[in-house]
Amino acid sequence: MAALFQEMVVGLAAICWAIWKLRNGACFEHKLIRSELRVCAMLVPFLKYWTGLHRGGQEDMLSLGAAILQDEAMLHHPAQTKVDVPRITYKASSDEKEI
Numbered sequence: 001m002a003a004l005f006q007e008m009v010v011g012l013a014a015i016c017w018a019i020w021k022l023r024n025g026a027c028f029e030h031k032l033i034r035s036e037l038r039v040c041a042m043l044v045p046f047l048k049y050w051t052g053l054h055r056g057g058q059e060d061m062l063s064l065g066a067a068i069l070q071d072e073a074m075l076h077h078p079a080q081t082k083v084d085v086p087r088i089t090y091k092a093s094s095d096e097k098e099i
Contacts, residue, residue: 007061010050018042040073 018039025031047066051059 003058003061007058007065010054010058010062011047011065014043014046014050015039017046035077037073037077040069044070044073 021042022033022038026033044066047062047069051062051066054062
């Protein structure tokens with residue numbers, strides 16, 4: 001139960017971080033947020049990267065959550081997916097996982 005709670009906290013942190021990054025882009029770099037898929041396009045790479053930073057069996061749940069979110073976002077937003085596919089399908093390299 002504690003592991004599930006911790007995974008939910010990590011997921012919430014990733015959502016907040018993605019929204020914050022998009023907000024900063026909109027406020028300071030005058031970038032338009034054209035779709036809610038942009039949140040997923042930032043969120044999925046964060047989760048995939050953070051998966052490599054977790055130990056003790058937690059990486060499996062984070063990886064699964066990122067994959068489910070990626071699949072759902074691509075399913076429900078096919079037109080925007082064509083634009084965001086490079087960001088959404090990001091895979092952390094082995095070098096990034098060993099920070």
